[in-house]
Amino acid sequence: MKSEVYSIGVDIGTSTTEVIVSRLRIKNILSLSLVEETVIEDKEIIYKSPIIFTPLLDDVTINFVKIKDIVLEALKLSKVKKSDISTGAVIITGETARKENASEVSKNLSEYLGDFVVATAGPKLESLLAGYGSGACDMSKKFSRKIINLDIGGGTTNIAIFNCGECEQTFALDIGGRLIKFDHEGKVVYISKRIEFLIEDMDINIKLGEKVELKDLELVCKRLAKSLLEVCCLKELCEDTKRLFISEEFEPFKVDYISFSGGIGEYIGQTTVNMQLKDVLKHDDMGPLLGECISKGFEKYTEILLVPKEKIRATVIGAGNHSLTISGSTIAFDKSILPLKNIPIIKPFDKEENLKEIYSQAKTKLDIYEDALVAISLIGPKSPSYDEVKIIAREVIKLFEKINGPIIVVLENDFAKALGQVISLNLKKKRAIICIDKISSKNGDYIDIGLPIGNAIPVVIKTLIYNC
CATH class of the missing domain: 3.50.30 (Glucose Oxidase; domain 1)
Structure with missing residues (x-):
């Protein structure tokens, strides 16, 4: 028996929403014990949506109607009927998972898409799917090495450690590019409660309704970059970093290679000479500066940095291609x-x-x-x-x-x-x-x-x- 099924992945993140549609080829094989087994033989992405800012009705409510429109447009352009979707996942990630209607949106969307499109949330699964989608799992298996993948988005950093292709640990922290947001004049319109303690403890002059200076924003981003060095076991873990954990902390480890995915992963490795405030705030957040500070923080470790197969789309590819297991x-x-x-x-x-x-x-x-x-x-x-x-x-x-x-x-x-x-x-x-x-x-x-x-x-x- 050989057949094809279609899978959909929807990632509703802090900053952006993405959709992919994939074709999975299923076939029966004879195992070593001569028992027939069903396996996923191949996975092919047939459509990737544009990267769209996550639509919100207000600071605490996801716009379900617009999310549904994004998904319908993706199906239309992929030329795959909704009725042909057999599997997949709707995953709400980062700070969006804290919105008041997060559970309702993912449940309603998954039910709309089909009987076996699942609604998921949670930092552990996000970390695992991003590690799969980025290619870190495959690289770990290929090189027979331990690789840590840090998927850094708008609100959270989801981390998975793979050893020879097996996931050993997953954990997550409140580190992301949209923890502080600005209006078109450069005034602060949002500070995540998750990092208020850092700003206060470090006596940094960042206040709602006021313009920010580059040096103050840089202090925050450098501190968050240092926390990432700590969770890679390259520096001693401090109390401030412990307070940023969403899930429980991790078992210490020695890593062979490090990869960065997610929206912030797109900036890592690209240093900008004389970065100005207007360069930093091009998306009305601190994402570009956070990427810059992480790049500089990890300069000593460039020999162990790997470029992942996917960066900003890692989680949605993980949701669409890797959420399914065959019994x-x-x-x-x-x-x-x-x-x-x-x-x-x-x-x-x-x-x-x-x-x-x-x-x-x-x-x-x-x-x-x-x-x-x-x-x-x-x-x-x-x-x-x-x-x-x-x-x-x-x-x-x-x-x-x-x-x-x-x-x-x-x-x-x-x-x-x-x-x-x-x-x-x-x-x-x-x-x-x-x-x-x-x-x-x-x-x-x-x-x-x-x-x-x-x-x-x-x-x-x-x-x-x-x-x-």
Whole structure:
């Protein structure tokens, strides 16, 4: 079986909104164990929208009507019908994820675009998708090295660390080019609350309604650039930088290479002689100056700086091309209940799994979700015996006695079909079962499960976090 599906990526960021449409080629192959598997063979971007300033109704509200118009125009120009879109993601990033209607906009837009276009937000997923879209993940795999990708946008910097193609850490900070904004006269019209403490602590003369001097703005940008050196473990992490973290802090690491993507990534490496205030404020923000200060701050490390494949479009390409995972092909599922969206994942064990304690460990985490439908996620044995499969089935059945709706099990190792069959045989009452494998997840993740493609199922693992 060989087929094509169309995917859409929509990134609604602090500064800009972008759309891409891609063609994914899916085919069945024989694995080393002679089991047929469905894989994504190729990804081709067939349309990239212009980069458009994110439309707002006011400082706290996204203009949904204009966002929808941008997406419709992209579909029209790509010559792909809305009905032909099979997958993709709408991701709201940076400070836009803090707007009052952020959750509503992404949910409504994803539902409008199709059953399996997912609504996502959250710095961890943004960091991962930007790392994929920039090419940092592929470069890490190609060179067998550790690469840190810093995706710097208007409101946030999303960071992913890849080691030999595997993502080891993701985290994010409130560092971006539009944390201070200006009107056409150069007067300050907006200062993000996230950096007010820095301006106050450093006694910098930047005030709302007043014109700014280049030297004062430069002090802010130099301090933010220093914070980026610190999170790359090139300087000691200070308390001010710790206050800029959106997510939890990171485990210290030694990096081989560094890449910069995002809108600010476009300025890094391009130093301007005698930059004037009018050059800095050409987009009514401090983006060009921040890029300049980062370039100068990392001058000592030019030998480890890589130029990414994509910069400003990294996140939207990640959303459109890399948000989808294909399950294994030897799985068990009830097609009649698909697709399923926004299912919270419970992972009973943080480290080593004890199969006989699946119920007791998962039960303690079940209360968080009250009566909501959940999925249980396990690594499971690599080659389980029949007795081990029976133990897992028994524990899962016991857990789902407390949960309405289908039994949903997500496995990392490849024995979903066997487990699904044993669960079905041991149920007292008939219930729908979804048992899929070759999917990795963690507590706090959500899963979207689509309609089958060949013998497999498309899956998106995501984090649904809208920042306060």
